[in-house]
Amino acid sequence: MAAIFPFRPRRRVMSVKSITSNPVRREHSPFAAVAAVTLLTGIGAGLGGMLLALLLHGIQHVAYGYSVTHAISAESFLQGVTGAAPGRRVLVLAICGLVAGLGWWALYRFGRPLVSIREAVKSDDPQMPLASTTAHALLQIVTVALGSPLGREVAPREISSALAGWLSRRAGLSVAQSRIMVACGAGAGLAAVYNVPLGGAVFVLEVLLGTFGWPALVPAIVTSSIAALVAQAGLGNEHQYLVPSMTLSASLVVWSVVCGPLFGAAAWGFTELMKRSRAAAPKDWRLPVLSLLNFAIIGVLAMHFPQLPGNGKGPAGLAFDGGLTIGLAAMLLVLKIVITASSLRAGAEGGLLTPGLANGALLAIVLGGVWSLFWPGASSGAFAVVGATAFLAASMQMPITAVVLVFEFTRVSQDFLIPVLLAVGGALLAFQACTKWAPALQPGFGLNWGGVGKAR
Incomplete structure (x- = not known):
């Protein structure tokens, strides 16, 4: 019988249940x-x-x-x-x-x-x-x-x-x-x-x-x-800041070289202050108390300085547009830094990109205004664009990103790449120098509420 009917392997018949319970895994690309x-x-x-x-x-x-x-x-x-x-x-x-x-x-x-x-x-x-x-x-x-x-x-x-x-x-x-x-x-x-x-x-x-x-x-x-x-x-397809037409000048280029390191040093101080403020923020019952007190004080300040509330877009826009005096820019700069640090210290959260941009623009109005007394030829808005980029690049340690962002924010002419890059380079060098040498020179720098955030 075996010779007449050769052996054939029995085919395994799978039931519907076995098929559904053991699906074939298909590899996706x-x-x-x-x-x-x-x-x-x-x-x-x-x-x-x-x-x-x-x-x-x-x-x-x-x-x-x-x-x-x-x-x-x-x-x-x-x-x-x-x-x-x-x-x-x-x-x-x-x-x-x-x-x-x-x-x-x-x-x-x-x-x-x-x-x-x-x-x-x-x-x-x-x-x-x-x-x-x-x-x-x-x-x-x-x-x-x-x-x-x-x-x-x-x-x-x-x-x-x-x-x-x-x-x-x-x-x-x-x-x-x-x-x-x-x-x-x-x-x-x-x-x-x-x-x-x-x-x-x-x-x-x-x-x-x-x-x-x-x-x-x-x-x-x-x-x-x-x-x-x-x-x-x-x-809508809108950019963040409306900047008037500005021209490049020799005064602006030289100012960018001279003041670039100043923006880097200021950015280092700002970064250290924000770091310590955030590290000292409470997460317990003190958070609501400090937060209410902090923002109520900001509200009182806003009665006299309506430019203070918000992420800094208003003051930066005024700086780019040439709508600030040296005195008002200096006052807003100090107050913006103080309330940004106090808000982080109170427990609020948020970014530092636009506050850093505004601080750089305000500082540029002050430095550029003093510079123009001796060498006129550049608009205050031009100083603000260069200073905002340098401060942002150094404070967030992102030079390429900062340059691209400011140019997309403002749609300013590409002619400004020269003073912007010069200022950014100087700011980065100064920031790195402060990072290396400043802790040894002033170990107690920064906010120190409640003993938190002493060490870097």
Whole structure:
């Protein structure tokens, strides 16, 4: 029988149950996964940045009672605060203190521990808690809208990075790819909220990743471009500052060389002060108390100086436009530094990009005004553009990003690259010299409330 009927292996018949319980895993293309996450991160960052910006402007209009029915460009925040009654400014800033104090206290008390973008980019598990990160970002937007002197740029970066991390995990990207996408999310958020696609991409490459290699370069450019394009649907294709036509002069070039190191030294002092202020901030019951007290004082100051509330865009715009005297610029510079440090010390959170930009512009008005007494020929706005770039580049240690951002912010002529780069170079050298030598010369520098933040 065996010869007549040769042996044939029995075919295994799989039931429907066995098929559904043991699905065949299909390998997806790594390129397709990265491309999908890149596309979705850019779209998500654009939508997130647009919504956060609209929320910010909506709160500003309602809080200070100006141009409620018209769009963003109808009236500036500085004009709205200036037009509000002095008592209303105090009330709004006091509410800001309550929101900041109670909000961040509740987040630290009940929320999951926050993970910064830098920590996520360096982590083996580049994830940021979505709920806590979203709450943290919304608190920043609300408080800046109500008059906090800190920057609003961190909020869209955090939300976009958290989204990128979540998408990367869902797509099964590797750790290295996920880190790149988290960084790209941050750049895309910056690009969306300020309409700076190139600046957002360069920020990713220079500041967060420290590489311009192709695996990082392509997604950084694509995500930031898509985010800026999506955000324009709701915010319009506008740049941040309206700068009058300015011309290059020999006086400005020489001033940039001479004063560049002064901006670097000032940026070092500002950075150290902010670092110690943030390190000393409480996270317990003292946070609401200090926050309310701090912002109430800012409200009193705002009764006489309506330029103080907000992230510094108003004073910077006045500096670029040549609308400040030397005396007023000096007073605003001192007060802006003090209230920025005190807000961080009280427990509020926010960025330092736009405050740093404003400080540089105000310092440039003072230095440029004195310089013009001896060598006229440059406008105060030209001094402000150069000084703002140098201060920002040194304070945040991102020279390329700072140059790109300021040129995208202002759309100033490319002729200004020469004085800008000269000032940035001098500022960076001075900042590095201060970092190396200053701690040995003055170990007690900086704020020291409660014994916190003594060591660097």
